[in-house]
Amino acid sequence: MLNQAVKLISVDDHVIEHPKVWTDRIATKYHDRCPHVIELDNGRQAWKYEDQEIIIPSSICRTLPEYPKPMPFDQARFDEMRPGAYDPVARLADMNEDGVWAQICFPTVPRFAGHLFLTGVDKALALDCVRAYNDFILDEWCAAAPDRYIPLVIVPLWDVQLAVAELERTVAKGAKALAFSENPTVLGLPSVHADHWDPLWRAVEQADIPICMHIGSSSKLITSSPEAPNAVHLTLIGANSMVAMADWFFCGALDRFPNLRIVLSEGGAGWVPYTIERAEHAWSLRGGRLWGQRLAAAGVERSPSEIFKQNMSVCIVKDDVAMSLLDMIGVERMMWESDYPHDDSLWPDSRRTFEETCKGLDDAAAEAIGAGNARRVFRLP
């Protein structure tokens, strides 16, 4: 059972940046090139960054029941959004209604790993934009309620030394987590199998914060074909986290940096025991088969189930299969998320739904999944 006194910590939510996040922080001469909101001829709004027009689908900036009113699917307007999407004070009221104490928010306009700015032509401006987002999330959003908003930051992905510098700058200001891509290969970046990222992993390990990889943070969700309805990729969401998990089992980075903590965000967990069993099978072939040589060369010394127990966490919104496999997954590996204000969110029923989920659990396990594990992984007081 979930004790009434437990203050729920959701480890995956989303901030919709208000229209002045970048123009408030970047020199005026760049205001037509840094992200800013424009009015479209059809009466809707969009963001513009350099020459890119960025639509905000209404599905990601409202919760259901819709508020204030239904919007066209493709394009939101700020004055039709639920204020809790972009206003940290309004959001607190929504969190109270939802029974959620604290949130860790991923960025929206910069994308889940901040990789919008990887596409910027002017890389000096792009770096300013990364810094502006981080200053916004630290100084404005999370400062509105420091005990209820846990800051997650982004880094300039195109230059690992700049990424280290920005990580260190933001950690000094209170950052508690780094957003990174579930699969940098898809973004045209070196994969986690290269040692390219080692300076960043070293800095993250030293900062003692987790790396959060949100599904879709490689700009791609797994699906079958362009004609497949959304239901197909929605069904396959967990497969994105499966790929990231397999990558990190066998890339060697977690052997070189054994204190790294990986959080697989919004991927669910019902697929975890199967994936670990398969990975253990691949691992067990290490001695006798040829791919074992590559694992040894990469310095992979621990088995997938050891790595999972020591370095990884998974997250559920509602995942009955995962709960039925909790003994295999391990209570201490599971965290909880509300996904506000995406319309997948169960708002305003997040806590009630989680209470249902926890009915067969003892109080300690429910508290661990709903709050305690997040406090441990994110080093919260």
Add this chain to the structure above:
Amino acid sequence: MLNQAVKLISVDDHVIEHPKVWTDRIATKYHDRCPHVIELDNGRQAWKYEDQEIIIPSSICRTLPEYPKPMPFDQARFDEMRPGAYDPVARLADMNEDGVWAQICFPTVPRFAGHLFLTGVDKALALDCVRAYNDFILDEWCAAAPDRYIPLVIVPLWDVQLAVAELERTVAKGAKALAFSENPTVLGLPSVHADHWDPLWRAVEQADIPICMHIGSSSKLITSSPEAPNAVHLTLIGANSMVAMADWFFCGALDRFPNLRIVLSEGGAGWVPYTIERAEHAWSLRGGRLWGQRLAAAGVERSPSEIFKQNMSVCIVKDDVAMSLLDMIGVERMMWESDYPHDDSLWPDSRRTFEETCKGLDDAAAEAIGAGNARRVFRLP
């Protein structure tokens, strides 16, 4: 427990075509363009089809313990292969040693869905090659032991009317299953979301045979990046079947042809309950959200769990997580496979391993997974 008297039926094995499969059946003037074996300068062998050179990795034509001797990973020679790979009589002895009564074999040179011939420049020759493979599997391989080899055929994927004709021709000769791609989009073919394939589904439904989709039958295994070691794609093998399952849940074909039977081969099953829960979530959004309109337009009338129960089967070699979820998956949905002669195979311990797997089961459930379900799905006597 698995009763000693149960004759195991493996629903996923592989024939390595002997060197004369095509030249025995195709006019002499085409013998330098239809698949034939060539000697390489390095002392190894390869197949040649038109201008393509096709290597046979040794990993797929031996079992472990290796026999007669270890081979280079990349290239096999027939005289170094285990004879059971290419000789149906030698294979019976290996099956006896392995405790396996019957096998359903996928093609090797034509690839798992016969899609090598889709790449043929001369499509008249390609059609001859498809027919020659089917005649080989029906008249030569399976004829060697008609009660122990269950014929699975391929069709010319580039022309749906030709595919229907070849299906009908081979069913008249005794074909018991059709090999099809888990994701035709990757092959450059219309997806299952189009009605393009309806004539083939109609013919299959009329023939009352299942469609078997082997992992990798879209020419692509899910992985993260080119640098990822094989262990990554080996871990993610089930994700290939997850994609196919989601596709078939939401494409409408199983509503238009409700008697079709889909077999997801070599994909394992420990991921099934999670995937169905996610698909049910997507399905439950059907009424209120926009993608529901597309599902309704596609004629998807049944929920994923109904479709799974009525139209699908999954297969395990060894999958402890799946066995622990058997109540959720359903005994009647699960079949067993030995994957001979791939080096993933547990030969010569297939039956012993399956006996271990079945220790907690009652005799009826063990018999259903090891044989009864295959008899029902493939309509065997």
